[in-house]
Amino acid sequence: MTDATELRRRTQELLRAHPVATTEPTDFLKARFDAGLAWVHYPVGLGGLDAPRSLQPVVDAELEAADAPGNDPRKIGIGLGMAAPTVLGYGTDEQKQRFLRPLWVGEEVWCQLFSEPGAGSDLAALATRAVRDEDSGDWIVNGQKVWTSSAHLARWAILIARTDPDVPKHRGITYFICDMTDPGVEVRPLRQITGEAEFNEVFLTDVRIPDAHRLGAVGDGWKVAQTTLNNERVAIGGARIPREGGMIGPIAQTWRERPELRTHDLHQRLLTLWVEAEVARLTGERLRQQLVAGHPGPEGAGMKLTFARLNQEISGLEVELLGDEGLLYSDWTMRRPDLVDFTGRDAGYRYLRSKGNSIEGGTSEVLLNIVAERVLGLPSEPRNDKDVAWKDLAR
Amino acid sequence: MTDLLYTETEDDLRSAVRSLLSDRADTPSLLARIESDTPYDPQLWKSLATEMGAAGLLVPEELGGQGATHREAAVVLEELGRSVAPVPYLTSAVIATETLLDLAGESADAAELVGALAAGRTVAVLAVPLSAAPGGPVPLTGLTGRVTGVADAAAAQVLLVPTADGLYAVGTSAPGVTVDALTPLDLTRPLAAVTFDGAAGTLLADAAASEAAVRRGLLAGAGLLASEQLGLAEWCLEETVRHTRERHQFNRPVGGFQSLKHRMAQLWLEVVSARAAARNAADALATGDPETALAVAVAQAYCGKVAVHAAEECIQLHGGIGMTWEHPAHLYLKRAKSDAIALGSAGHHRDAVAELVDLRAPAKSMSPRG
Ligand SMILES: Cc1cc2nc3c(=O)[nH]c(=O)nc-3n(C[C@H](O)[C@H](O)[C@H](O)COP(=O)(O)OP(=O)(O)OC[C@H]3O[C@@H](n4cnc5c(N)ncnc54)[C@H](O)[C@@H]3O)c2cc1C
Numbered sequence: 001m002t003d004a005t006e007l008r009r010r011t012q013e014l015l016r017a018h019p020v021a022t023t024e025p026t027d028f029l030k031a032r033f034d035a036g037l038a039w040v041h042y043p044v045g046l047g048g049l050d051a052p053r054s055l056q057p058v059v060d061a062e063l064e065a066a067d068a069p070g071n072d073p074r075k076i077g078i079g080l081g082m083a084a085p086t087v088l089g090y091g092t093d094e095q096k097q098r099f100l101r102p103l104w105v106g107e108e109v110w111c112q113l114f115s116e117p118g119a120g121s122d123l124a125a126l127a128t129r130a131v132r133d134e135d136s137g138d139w140i141v142n143g144q145k146v147w148t149s150s151a152h153l154a155r156w157a158i159l160i161a162r163t164d165p166d167v168p169k170h171r172g173i174t175y176f177i178c179d180m181t182d183p184g185v186e187v188r189p190l191r192q193i194t195g196e197a198e199f200n201e202v203f204l205t206d207v208r209i210p211d212a213h214r215l216g217a218v219g220d221g222w223k224v225a226q227t228t229l230n231n232e233r234v235a236i237g238g239a240r241i242p243r244e245g246g247m248i249g250p251i252a253q254t255w256r257e258r259p260e261l262r263t264h265d266l267h268q269r270l271l272t273l274w275v276e277a278e279v280a281r282l283t284g285e286r287l288r289q290q291l292v293a294g295h296p297g298p299e300g301a302g303m304k305l306t307f308a309r310l311n312q313e314i315s316g317l318e319v320e321l322l323g324d325e326g327l328l329y330s331d332w333t334m335r336r337p338d339l340v341d342f343t344g345r346d347a348g349y350r351y352l353r354s355k356g357n358s359i360e361g362g363t364s365e366v367l368l369n370i371v372a373e374r375v376l377g378l379p380s381e382p383r384n385d386k387d388v389a390w391k392d393l394a395r
Numbered sequence: 396m397t398d399l400l401y402t403e404t405e406d407d408l409r410s411a412v413r414s415l416l417s418d419r420a421d422t423p424s425l426l427a428r429i430e431s432d433t434p435y436d437p438q439l440w441k442s443l444a445t446e447m448g449a450a451g452l453l454v455p456e457e458l459g460g461q462g463a464t465h466r467e468a469a470v471v472l473e474e475l476g477r478s479v480a481p482v483p484y485l486t487s488a489v490i491a492t493e494t495l496l497d498l499a500g501e502s503a504d505a506a507e508l509v510g511a512l513a514a515g516r517t518v519a520v521l522a523v524p525l526s527a528a529p530g531g532p533v534p535l536t537g538l539t540g541r542v543t544g545v546a547d548a549a550a551a552q553v554l555l556v557p558t559a560d561g562l563y564a565v566g567t568s569a570p571g572v573t574v575d576a577l578t579p580l581d582l583t584r585p586l587a588a589v590t591f592d593g594a595a596g597t598l599l600a601d602a603a604a605s606e607a608a609v610r611r612g613l614l615a616g617a618g619l620l621a622s623e624q625l626g627l628a629e630w631c632l633e634e635t636v637r638h639t640r641e642r643h644q645f646n647r648p649v650g651g652f653q654s655l656k657h658r659m660a661q662l663w664l665e666v667v668s669a670r671a672a673a674r675n676a677a678d679a680l681a682t683g684d685p686e687t688a689l690a691v692a693v694a695q696a697y698c699g700k701v702a703v704h705a706a707e708e709c710i711q712l713h714g715g716i717g718m719t720w721e722h723p724a725h726l727y728l729k730r731a732k733s734d735a736i737a738l739g740s741a742g743h744h745r746d747a748v749a750e751l752v753d754l755r756a757p758a759k760s761m762s763p764r765g
Contacts (some may be wrong), residue, residue, distance in 0.1 A: 094552035111674075115715065117645075119714055120644060120714050121644045121645070121649070121714065122644035122645045122646075125644070125645075136558065139505050146715065147715040149720075187697070190648075190719055191719065191720035191721065192718055192719060192720060193710075193718050193719070193725040193728070195720070207480050211503070251753075256616075263743075264742075264756065265741075265742030265744055265745065265746075266742060312707075316703075316732070319580070319732060319736075320735065320736060320740060323526050323736055323740070324524050324526050324543065324736075326545045326732075326736055327525060327526065327544055327579060327580055327581070327586060327736055327737075328544075328577055328578055328579060328580060328586070329578050329580045330578065331431065331578060331581060332578065332582065334720075348580045350497075351732065352725070352728075352729075353705070355710050355718060355728070358711055359711065359714055359715055359717070359718060360715075363711070363714060364711070365654055366651070367653065367655075370652070379652075381652070383645065383646075384646050384647070385645055393646050394643065394646055
């Protein structure tokens, strides 16, 4: 049984064998992975120790105290939050061995090739085609993806494509790992409201994917994708944060440091949002305690909703609080950032970037439907697309 | 009785301005322009200000204007809000013009300058931060000093500078004047920092007259800004309705989902209300209604939020495309958010309402019993 004491011991052993001061950060991360201290709930040999997930903070605290290097979730969030749990859940042994270590260490960045111009909320309607090449057994992929964050940095992508157009849309999809260096992959920057191009359009032309890079069975892609999407929503809304962590932090600090900006009106609005942010933090904390106690609650479905709304309202108030400075912006220069940052830069950036929080990873409207239907058990709206072959749907 | 409707003349003016703007301020050219060194389109300004005479709407004929009123200027601003075109209309043709009109009876220089503004020959802006509110203290600069956040200063030939000695007209290219462009959140209304270093100017009014004139300018600006916010909100709603009718997901137009329909219906309600508030302010300004200050405060306490809400909904209901640079929705969001700070925040104007209708704040905030 791997308990907290055992984890502390192993962490200290790692730190002794690979002194932080003299070890290259990447080498340290590799050693940490091999010691099973990357994500302790993962299996032995894949960065974990089959330990309870709730014990991860024990390791993190020891490492933080030692000032050990970590990986940067802002750079590899899609890998950590989405690709990894899907590879773990559906991958073959070879796939797990091949992909998880460089993913966690940060040597290989991942992106998510899901959304298409015609398939956003209705992801299952996607039109990118994957056709089996009878001779080689490879899959030949053609189509267009869009809003692909970090595609310009990615080595690998999780990709869903249509392998059978003759069955209803949810059934004809297969899940792949796509090599972003394939000559048929073309990544074009898509500039965003913030001035930057964090996301991209990705054109796939005769991209060749070996069958060994399929995740899950042919036609099972929708089921596999649910694992990715559920984890994505947790990744976006579910991080553990200290009080005044996240979006409320900068505005609270500005309020304390700049009395000249204060008005009664802004004060009341700030306090309302501060309390909401604190309650959201507590809700997240309670959810984690439920998970540890083995009673995962449906509250998780709501976390991303709350996170998106609060991020938007708080940053919006921050722009107003700053007044004259809120009318300014740091820099509109078009660039392709090397990380996804929700709370960085200035208030204007935070305000604009947070508009995406209620769209990326499933829009708030779609998530509210999920809460209404799956949590509350309310009937869904009448649907006319479920039993029709994908090829017969209107587009 | 306040007239909250549009006259036939106003409708004609609207059509003319709209067709000009749809010719000249389409999204691709707007996007290209706002990041260039010349965010303003001088041709567009010439057509709007001079050829259509929109710059002179507030100016009596004897001073070289059209002799129209704030009601017509408000219609122009609705259209400018719909197109978020970068033209110095609010700043020059409303705020600076109104300020000068207050002085034109006493000062020949002011009268001459307002004539040049009315003809669209000259652009003048008040050298105060865009956030300056009509009821607040007039932010003073000196002919040596610095003022930041001045809207449209880069498009202006003349700055109206409120100082402790009174109001000066100072040429932007005069010695001792530096106009440095800032990076604004709203690229369609450029901001600048203006530095005066022993600049020379023409004194238009003494301190007391200057303060009254500037307040009048800002009051008209705040009142008519509501019409810009109305036009902006209206565009956002129309565009969102159009998009959600066309965009299909789940084998049906997304606008058919009741949750989206209700959101757009709610927005419509807000736009209807904003229109009443904005027309009320414009009409009060036009007729010199004794309740003008209240009409303006109500419009500003209400319309800014509607514009921001409409722009935010526009992005959300567009989905991913609404987050892109190439779709114009972001221009509307940035304008709406900046407009919410411009000429006094909603909170500021609510405070003004509190004074005007005698609904005052508690004497002092109660401290929690310990
Ligand atoms: C910043 C950002 C980063 C992103 N990164 C990625 C990425 O890396 N990889 C990737 O694959 N995708 C990514 N996305 C895409 C994202 O997942 C989609 O934009 C999202 O799913 C919405 O799809 P859509 O844009 O087509 O909007 P649409 O589906 O067209 O939605 C338009 C509107 O209709 C509403 N709507 C749709 N269906 C319903 C319904 N049933 N009931 C009520 N309302 C409904 C939506 O909520 C929305 O308001 C990103 C998006 C953003 C904004």
